Amino acid sequence: MQKRLQAKSFTVQQAFDISPNMRRVILTGEDIRHLPANSAGQYVKLLFTPAGSTDLSTLSEGQKPVLRTFTISEFDAEQGTLSLDFVKHQHKGDISPEQGGYACHWAMHTQPGEQISLGGPNTIQGLADGSDWVLIIGDMTALPSIQLKTTHLAANSQGYVVLALSSKQDLPALQLPAGVELITVIDGEHPGNALADKVAELRWPDGKPAIWCACEFSTMRAIRQHISQQDQFDRKACYISSYWKHGVTEDGHKVIKRDDQDSYNG
Ligand SMILES: Cc1cc2nc3c(=O)[nH]c(=O)nc-3n(C[C@H](O)[C@H](O)[C@H](O)COP(=O)(O)OP(=O)(O)OC[C@H]3O[C@@H](n4cnc5c(N)ncnc54)[C@H](O)[C@@H]3O)c2cc1C
Structure with a gap:
């Protein structure tokens, strides 16, 4: 079992469409070196405030962040980058705890230089061995x-x-x-x-x-x-x-x- 890491801070390096309905965000930052070499394919939690901001310093005392789960699609320890691919399911409307849309909205609007906190990574179960x-x-x-x-x-x-x-x-x-x-x-x-x-x-x-x-x-x-x-x-x-x-x-x-x-x- 992978040990859960504390939330770490990353910086957006690039955000672009890899297909009509999938957007890739490439993250970088010092905390990449705390991630295991086999991070690709593991999942992370993206942290937002209930208002949809990635600036967690605006959370009030005792307020919990909103968590969203995504798979690390690429991990490059040498370049110090990790990629997340977001399905474009919701492009407009207000972000709220009832409507949600935090992660998709963020991926559609984020710009290079923006910070985001991630929890994890944790392992996603693989294919069982020994099958026909x-x-x-x-x-x-x-x-x-x-x-x-x-x-x-x-x-x-x-x-x-x-x-x-x-x-x-x-x-x-x-x-x-x-x-x-x-x-x-x-x-x-x-x-x-x-x-x-x-x-x-x-x-x-x-x-x-x-x-x-x-x-x-x-x-x-x-x-x-x-x-x-x-x-x-x-x-x-x-x-x-x-x-x-x-x-x-x-x-x-x-x-x-x-x-x-x-x-x-x-
Ligand atoms: C282990 C794991 C790994 C995952 N990896 C990825 C990944 O790599 N890429 C990825 O895109 N998703 C991934 N997901 C799914 C992702 O966590 C959900 O789609 C999540 O709900 C998106 O958060 P949101 O803030 O954009 O929308 P939410 O606030 O959760 O939901 C807002 C509204 O959008 C709808 N919605 C949510 N997701 C979709 C969708 N895909 N299509 C259509 N409508 C949707 C909901 O039904 C809801 O009505 C993963 C989930 C798990 C459990």
Whole structure:
């Protein structure tokens, strides 16, 4: 288990779009040297005031910061930089504890030189070892993690990577082994739950799969229900997590996610 680090301060070096619906923010600063060499693929917490500022000195006594969770998509200890990739889900409107939008709004408006505090990093569970094939599923919020996970697949891996994207142009460059098929669905082009429907259509090869899935809460539940009914399903070789929930901020999602996990665990 990774030891949780104190919140550290970073400076925005650059912010730019890497695809129509994904914005990258590159951070730098002295505190980079406190992060482990394997930080890419781990998650951090971004800290905001309830009013949406990154200046935590404006928090009043006893007031807690608002936390938002993101994956380190790239880490370069030599250059002293780390990158975070933000899905552009909300570009306008006021930031408030009820409406949320802290992280996306910040990523869309931040400028080089701005400071932000981060907690972590902490480890995101990987693909289970010793499987016969892999099933990797995610929406845009899981792309930073999935991109890194696929670079570590063995050359003889078999299986599927199933992605829900906002547009075709949001597909990142993935180096997949020949035996791993890439399947994409474009959100909004299909009625209903396109990602869960696509996963339900898959033909399961023989043998034991290692499953990794991260996406929207209701989609995650639909996928979890389907895969847990399969004969080859082995819970120990499966990571399935919701990364966000329609109509609910991360603060509300956190509570719903915990309750769901408790009832799933029985
Ligand atoms: C371990 C982990 C790693 C994650 N890594 C990433 C990452 O690398 N990149 C990334 O973009 N996200 C990532 N997420 C998801 C991210 O934490 C949430 O999307 C978060 O809610 C965004 O915060 P916000 O302040 O922008 O919006 P919030 O204040 O949390 O929510 C405001 C409103 O926006 C909606 N909303 C939130 N996210 C989305 C979305 N993606 N699409 C559409 N509507 C949305 C909510 O339903 C709500 O109505 C990760 C989550 C986890 C748990």
